[in-house]
Amino acid sequence: MNRQKYPADQCLSERNGHLFIEDCDTLKLVEDFGSPLFVVSEQQLRNNYRQYKRAFSQHWPNGQVDILPANKANWNTAVRTILSQEGAGADIYSEGELYSALACNVRRDLISVNGGGKSDDMLRRCIQAGVRITVEDLDEPERINRIAATLNTSAKIRFRVKPDFPNLWKKTDFAAESTSIDMGIQLYKSGIPAQYLEELGKQVLQMKNVELTGLHFHGGRHHNSLWYWRGLMKRYAQLVVHLCQAWGGYQPKELDIGGGFATERDPHSKLGIREDTVLTWFTYPLELALYSLSVSARYRVMSALIEKALIKIPGRKRAPTIEDYAEAAVGTFRDTLIRSGLDISNVRLQVEPGRGFYGNTGIHLSSVRKFKRQTQPLQMNWVLTDTTYFFMSGGVYEHNLHEFCVANKVDQPAKHIADVVGQSCYADRILPLVKVPDIAEGDVIAFLDMGAYQEVSAANFNALPRPGVVLVNGDQAEWIKLPETIEDVYRRDRIPERLRQNDGLNPVTPFSQEARHA
Template identity: 60%
Template sequence: MPRTTPMADYLSERDGHLFVDDIDTTKLVEEFGSPLFVMSEQQLRNNARRFHAAFAKHWPDGPVDIMPANKANWNQGVWAVLADEGLGADIYSAGELHCALSLGLDPNRISVNGGGKTDETLRKCIIEGVRITVEELNEPERINNIAKELGKTAKIRLRVKPDFPGIWRRTDFAVESLSVDLGLQIYKAGIPAQYLEELGREVLKMSNVELVGLHFHSGRWRSDTWYWKKLMKGYAELILRLSKAWGGYRPQELDIGGGFAIEADPLHGLKTRMHAIETFFTYPFELLAHVFGKAGRYKFMGFAIEKLMQSKPGSQRAPTIEEYAEAAVTTFRDTLLKGGMDLKGIRLQAEPGRSFFGNAGIHLTSVKRFKKQTKPIKLNWVLTDTTAFFMNTGVIEFSLNDFRIANKLNAEETHVADVVGHSCHGDRILPTVKVPELENGDLIALLDMGAYQEISASNFNALPRPPVVLVNGSQADVIKRGETIEDVYARDIIPPHLRREEKIA
């Protein structure tokens, strides 16, 4: 049977081919080459409106801002769409700040976070009037001094790090097997709760700093709504405690950060790729299989790989954006109200990353060879013209993205194979997945690739990184050109005494 897991709205099947809006993916590759990253303008717009509607529904008290994480996809063509939708931005670096400001985003909805900010970055933030999200104890004083020199008032928020002893379930994100509350403690970001009361009192006395609110971002430690209910309850309780400690302080805005999973959560692949049989029992099984003799052992292990270790991308789903919004915002709001806080006019902000961009992009790659062997063990490999090094974050996070054979959507899946890249590395992009009979030139579409993947691409093996195309209806525009081999080597500098022409002279 062909793959039938759900796809994003901009993807459709026509005559056995995968279409992006009104364009056949095979035509995209004919025009722009392979491999290729593709983003959907309409899906980005739909995500912007869907996020806002979902979160605003449960926060009737004041405005709601959706401020996507620029780190998840900092392509300027993508952000031109978001700027047109009136969105804000979660910013981490000076480079990301350049992206947001150059496209004219509202400074009041730009949050610049991250530790170790330079004076130059702080000065830029104060001049432009963006929010500075404070991560370090000495940062407010530095900001106050720079703002005083500029004759301005800096608007800041404190990025808080609450204690969460009640979130004891195991994370499904980190490679380590540990509870979420311990993972949150290990996570580097945020000001530990032990310092916040005193720091807040000091900040409220500063002449050139305005504490406009509080910020909290946990990241994606679990995909379920239970996690978000626990998270928001703990954050709200900390806000209430700080408000009391600071003499009845009432924030203008509260930011709950991001970390919501993509609905077709590729990080569920971690469970598959670290399956107990594969991780803990493969070698003992191999030892036991020696009783069958050499041929029997290989036959047994071939069966285990094909049947027991088979990966099933897209088979597990995360909650919808609406379910996340209801769980997070309702719990957050109810806890604040029960604690006596007046929420009228307070601005709520959310900073989704992977869940905002993920389903708006795909990666297209062509089959170079379908390699098979039957002896001594049955194995198959689908060699493609891409590489996992063009999707580095996916490798780091053990992602297992859903996929389609874009020019053979209805073909019966008759083989189990590793879909691999063409670098000089293991390069297992999709391990042990079911595929149809494939030929050179067939096209594979990796789904939900819009977040973190293209922007983390590297040049291992001196491979030029692929282009990015933005599709809107029947129109396709390059928003990042593909590299040439000359581009790959453009930053290299050979010392004068080693240049060949110098030696010849």
């Protein structure tokens, strides 16, 4: 077992040359359920909640600590039900996510409804449900107050604040542009700019049907370092203290520090988009210069360049542990508040993790269709799979480079440099220029850390049916989301009757039983 790749506290292991998730052989999962396939570990999900709860509570002895995993990262109802059983809250960003949280019995007072531009209908539903409304728009408190008055009740709200961060000068991982974390946060749409908060708070504290329970801030995954979290929490805490003083000694009941913690293997922004751009400034002029050589010599040099300079190696560096993150973030936040004289006795601390919480709970399995080779004029290899990066759109947007293995050959050495590619008509380079062992048709590729943002962002490009999701618990496995059929892909389509009458073609639709069996 490779303990660097699969830490002892995680759900993955190597047994007799095969990758196991909990006690399920991934090859048997593909045999039983087909591929491509998303797989979620129930025990890892439960363990992650308990680990987060324990780590953050250790550094916040002043009051209750609530873990509110981000529904946007994984809104599967079975996953959400497991977390509700554990006592987790939920970070919500849409009406659909709110539906999931309410249907899966999340405690109402532990639901944080975030996002700007909420409709009156959405606000009314939140007030009736008794959830926390995280305010992002300047007119939102007055609208909430008005709607709550018509319902003869009071609404609980928090401000999502947007502090200034001149201390965060390192380059953000979020943007393709090369810019600082400070600029990245300022350019991001969410949060109420600090310039409006003093006056807005004074207005809200006078409203009869609104209770300001506390403050909320979400920085996101700009950088995986502890330096980032210490700098982030220091400035946030300073703004909290400033606002409490400006509001005449306001005492918050809860303070939410959001999320943005990395998974330990941390695939985020590791595809090297910026580095490749820099390299291209050198490789393209070099390529032009090589035109002075013979054709064969030019391709030999370019082949060597691919092998030596452009190869991708996932997982070169591990991110901090969640215990390290908790110490850096909460320790800095708490110390800054206390040194500034703010009374935080019985103040609840809330945390809204996403990728760091769900990432290592899931993997994606895909079968190899072909191993394609080319030796002339340029040496290149491709591993053609039955999946696509459109089933992993969240990772594509974030330039993720996921660690992987050949699930039935985990103990075999890497021999070839290849692109692991998907089945769509795009280039579909899921893993560009990585090292693989000898590959054969029917081998299974396991993409790791697929529990957050991947399956929930899957798309139907090329009319490809999206994969299903299987939950494993020990040696048991069962569907928690069925795979789509081709009929499912076209289910919402409608052909106007006038087109059917005038096309002069067979009236049998392509989605009917008759057409499928013609």
